[in-house]
Amino acid sequence: MKKFALVLCAALLIIAAIWSTAQTKSLERSPYGAERELSEISMTVREGTVGPQAETVTLVIKNLSGKRFDYGAPYEIEKLKGGVWYSYPPEEDMAFIMILYMIEPNGTVEEAISLYSFYGALEPGTYRVVKSFNAEDGTQGVVFAVFAIK
Numbered sequence: 001m002k003k004f005a006l007v008l009c010a011a012l013l014i015i016a017a018i019w020s021t022a023q024t025k026s027l028e029r030s031p032y033g034a035e036r037e038l039s040e041i042s043m044t045v046r047e048g049t050v051g052p053q054a055e056t057v058t059l060v061i062k063n064l065s066g067k068r069f070d071y072g073a074p075y076e077i078e079k080l081k082g083g084v085w086y087s088y089p090p091e092e093d094m095a096f097i098m099i100l101y102m103i104e105p106n107g108t109v110e111e112a113i114s115l116y117s118f119y120g121a122l123e124p125g126t127y128r129v130v131k132s133f134n135a136e137d138g139t140q141g142v143v144f145a146v147f148a149i150k
Helices: 002-025
Strands: 041-045 056-063 069-071 076-081 084-087 101-103 108-114 125-135 140-149
Touching: 041 125, 041 140, 056 125, 056 140, 101 108
Parallel strands: none
Antiparallel strands: 041 056, 056 108, 069 101, 069 125, 076 084, 076 125, 125 140
């Protein structure tokens, strides 16, 4: 009976290790590096809006330049694992309205994005929201807002 219990425990540990590895492999490395990050835009997540089952999270976006920037509704979520950012896939397909927002020079805007309805309850860890921006002079890049789930 003890041998059976040991074999069963060993089998469960092996299955758990394989499943954990499969979960990590399903995440793809982020295509966004620091070289694509815009220094003219600051984006943060408003404190008090983040939690494992937060329906929405509020982004505070600040234009630190004298240029107008445009951006759309789309965003992505990434998760930090082992010092590397990985794309964090949603649980269901996401669709965004095709709208163009503008942030004026030295302006600040807030945007509520949906988390729970697309990603479900987030596991504890460090995440970031990624959004793309375009300036009127042709400058393009991404901006990150890092947040933690405890």
